[in-house]
Amino acid sequence: MVKKHKAKKEFETLCAENTGAEILSRPHQLPIYPTAAFCFDSLEEGIEIFANQPGVHVYSRYGNPTVEAVASKIAKLEVMGSDLPSYGLLTSSGMAAIFLGLDSILRTGDIILTQPILYGGTSELFEKIFQKNGIKIINTDLNDNKNVITLLKNNKNIRAIFIETPVNPTLEIVDLLNICKLAKLHKVLTVVDNTFSTPYLTQPLQFGADIVIHSTTKYLHGHGASTGGAVITSNRKLFYEKLWVSYKLLGCIASPFEAWLIDIGLKTLPQRMNVQCQNAFKLAQFFNSHPKIIKVNYPGLNTHSTHRIAKKQMKRFGAMLSIEIKGNLIQVKRILKKLKLCTIAPTLGETSTLILHPASMSHLKTPKHIKEQQGIKDNLVRISVGLENINDLMNDWDYALSQ
Ligand SMILES: Cc1ncc(COP(=O)(O)O)c(C=O)c1O
Structure with a gap:
């Protein structure tokens, strides 16, 4: 039988050592394993x-x-x-x-x-x-x-x-x-x-x-x-x-x-999606009857070109929508500036409502003729609807659009 020798450890050796954690009870949350490599007991x-x-x-x-x-x-x-x-x-x-x-x-x-x-x-x-x-x-x-x-x-x-x-x-x-x-x-x-x-x-x-x-x-x-x-x-x-x-x-x-x-x-994906989709639906309906809005792109509206397909393959209609605002780029900029509850940011799907101007942001590099053909106009604004109270959101837009 090979006798295992217990290595002597000086100060530097103990500092350099990788400390192994002793897991005495199962952690409730997923542990983070920030290790580059995993080791083997033998070659x-x-x-x-x-x-x-x-x-x-x-x-x-x-x-x-x-x-x-x-x-x-x-x-x-x-x-x-x-x-x-x-x-x-x-x-x-x-x-x-x-x-x-x-x-x-x-x-x-x-x-x-x-x-x-x-x-x-x-x-x-x-x-x-x-x-x-x-x-x-x-x-x-x-x-x-x-x-x-x-x-x-x-x-x-x-x-x-x-x-x-x-x-x-x-x-x-x-x-x-x-x-x-x-x-x-x-x-x-x-x-x-x-x-x-x-x-x-x-x-x-x-x-x-x-x-x-x-x-x-x-x-x-x-x-x-x-x-x-x-x-x-x-x-x-x-x-x-x-x-x-x-x-x-x-x-x-x-x-x-x-x-x-x-x-x-x-952990909260379904709960967030339920509220955000519901908010988006209400906001889409609000825009649909607003005189300052020319067009609402939301798959949940039965006026949307692919609503029939959405109904077939989506459990809800999502929390993203885009709107064409009556006015030119200068007027659109002015309206967006008046919003207090919507943040301009190049991302989506967060808890708070985010807006983006596709023509000059996410689709800046899209060729002009494709933008025109696909309706990515200067007056198009994309909205990622958040978890806010829907009345607050509608009031915020109502105020900005009335300016
Ligand atoms: C539909 C879609 N797919 C993929 C991406 C790219 O994702 P990421 O920014 O995480 O690389 C984005 C980013 O906005 C997106 O909107």
């Missing part, structure tokens, strides 16, 4: 673990217990109510999630079929990164079946359809069941950005989508104190052979602390 164990990746924790870029716990929670929410399996990865941002989801399934020469209007950052990613790497982008109205079928038939290199629903900032809804069915018929993968809906309102995997993307920065965290993203799939092979491999090599994992913040936010 044999290390060799065995390295040969069988992923599985056991090795290095936090590959996987971390805090991060995995939260990724798996979001993945389960996406398939809740169905028999589908779910696999998830938590990334450092929503943009990282979009890049990871698409890059891991695309090769040079492939084509992404998508909508003419998307979150501005996504369009810029397609133009500046994917196109540079030899990936072509084709834009079309994804609800136009005839056109989509023609494009799929005539472009055999279409490898992925990227869908954002509701669309930022015009709030059109893409018919998920329909587009996923067409994609499957043509052996094309579907990637859905579900940031605006969250799995509480829409579960794209259950409509046949292959990959779901989130910017957790928005509703999933919900408090504006964290940046993150998620990639979810029900396809085990796609997850282990493509997504996880790219994830560990790109180094886009969320930090354990960000994961912990996202988990804190997730």
Whole structure:
């Protein structure tokens, strides 16, 4: 029997040592594990673990217990109510999630079929990164079946359809069941950005989508104190052979602390969404009958162009809306300045109401002709409705619009 020797420790040795915590009772909250690496008891164990990746924790870029716990929670929410399996990865941002989801399934020469209007950052990613790497982008109205079928038939290199629903900032809804069915018929993968809906309102995997993307920065965290993203799939092979491999090599994992913040936010997701959706509905109705408002983009109004689709695939109609204000840019600026309860900020999905001017902010880089064609005018204002008392919000807008 080998006698274990007890190493002698001087002052410097004790300082340099990694202190192991003794867990005497189970913590109530998810622990944060800020460790770069995990250690092995022997070289044999290390060799065995390295040969069988992923599985056991090795290095936090590959996987971390805090991060995995939260990724798996979001993945389960996406398939809740169905028999589908779910696999998830938590990334450092929503943009990282979009890049990871698409890059891991695309090769040079492939084509992404998508909508003419998307979150501005996504369009810029397609133009500046994917196109540079030899990936072509084709834009079309994804609800136009005839056109989509023609494009799929005539472009055999279409490898992925990227869908954002509701669309930022015009709030059109893409018919998920329909587009996923067409994609499957043509052996094309579907990637859905579900940031605006969250799995509480829409579960794209259950409509046949292959990959779901989130910017957790928005509703999933919900408090504006964290940046993150998620990639979810029900396809085990796609997850282990493509997504996880790219994830560990790109180094886009969320930090354990960000994961912990996202988990804190997730705990109140349904309650926040219920109130925020209800507030948005009332605010949309208020704007709809206001003489200073030309147009209200809100999928919950039966005047909205895709209300019928929204009713079919959303539990509620979301907490985002956009309005066209009567007046030019100078007048719009003047009105927004009068608001006391709405903050101008380039984000959404927080507890307080946020406003943004898409034409000069989120969609600044969108070509002018697409902006005009898609209704991103100088008088368009996007509103992310918060948890405030709805009468306070309506009074605030009423006052600003009357000036
Ligand atoms: C719909 C949508 N997807 C993705 C993103 C990118 O997310 P992030 O800022 O977390 O990278 C945004 C950001 O606003 C968004 O609105």
